[in-house]
Amino acid sequence: MPINQYSTDLNIPFSPFKNDAHPNDLYKTIIMNKFVAKHHIEIPVTDLNPDLVEWFKQHNLEIFLVELFSKLANPNRAANRIHSGGNGDPDKTKINWVWGGKNSYMTWYDKVEDAKPTDVGYLTSSAQITYYEDLEALDPVPVHRHQLIYPMATLVQIALPHAVENPEETRWCLCLITRDITTGQRLGYQETLDRLKDVVVISE
Numbered sequence: 080m081p082i083n084q085y086s087t088d089l090n091i092p093f094s095p096f097k098n099d100a101h102p103n104d105l106y107k108t109i110i111m112n113k114f115v116a117k118h119h120i121e122i123p124v125t126d127l128n129p130d131l132v133e134w135f136k137q138h139n140l141e142i143f144l145v146e147l148f149s150k151l152a153n154p155n156r157a158a159n160r161i162h163s164g165g166n167g168d169p170d171k172t173k174i175n176w177v178w179g180g181k182n183s184y185m186t187w188y189d190k191v192e193d194a195k196p197t198d199v200g201y202l203t204s205s206a207q208i209t210y211y212e213d214l215e216a217l218d219p220v221p222v223h224r225h226q227l228i229y230p231m232a233t234l235v236q237i238a239l240p241h242a243v244e245n246p247e248e249t250r251w252c253l254c255l256i257t258r259d260i261t262t263g264q265r266l267g268y269q270e271t272l273d274r275l276k277d278v279v280v281i282s283e
């Protein structure tokens with residue numbers, strides 16, 4: 080075990096939505112009703128597959144925030160802003176599922192810690208939980224790349240600077256934010272992996 084400090088694929092035995100639905104299938108009921116700025120929406124945990132929610136509970140994790148967004152393809156790499164989401168915490172995770180987004184990669188960068196934020200805020204307006212800082216990095220050094228491909232879920236480190244290329248196809252992303260079911264505390268990358276070790280996919 081592991082692997083790296085940025086991203087680890089998880090072979091979770093349940094699809095995220097009921098009846099194996101695609102986010103498009105939920106578009107009318109979710110997106111149209113609840114669209115908020117920045118293309119991120121928060122959706123209720125009850126919109127997820129109940130078997131999945133229960134499976135997390137069996138791993139002593141509670142899904143307490145669910146976000147969904149779609150991003151149109153953009154071949155311009157410069158459009159992929161580097162950002163971090165730790166809000167002062169150097170170790171914060173999400174579990175992401177991605178649909179579509181052919182040839183899109185998530186890349187983490189080094190040497191941008193001192194970069195000045197160009198924009199800060201929260202991704203979902205209803206929950207002041209998912210923080211982001213856009214970073215102006217002059218000479219970013221890529222240190223890790225990962226392609227997120229359905230049906231694999233991926234544990235990602237969001238506190239370290241990263242960006243996503245999305246050159247060819249609309250990409251849907253579902254983000255699960257989890258916490259310890261007993262203490263209510265969010266767990267770091269390694270602790271979350273330890274809870275989910277039975278589904279970790281060991282890559283090369």
Ligand SMILES: [Fe+2]
Pocket residue numbers: 162164237241
């Ligand atoms: Fe991000």
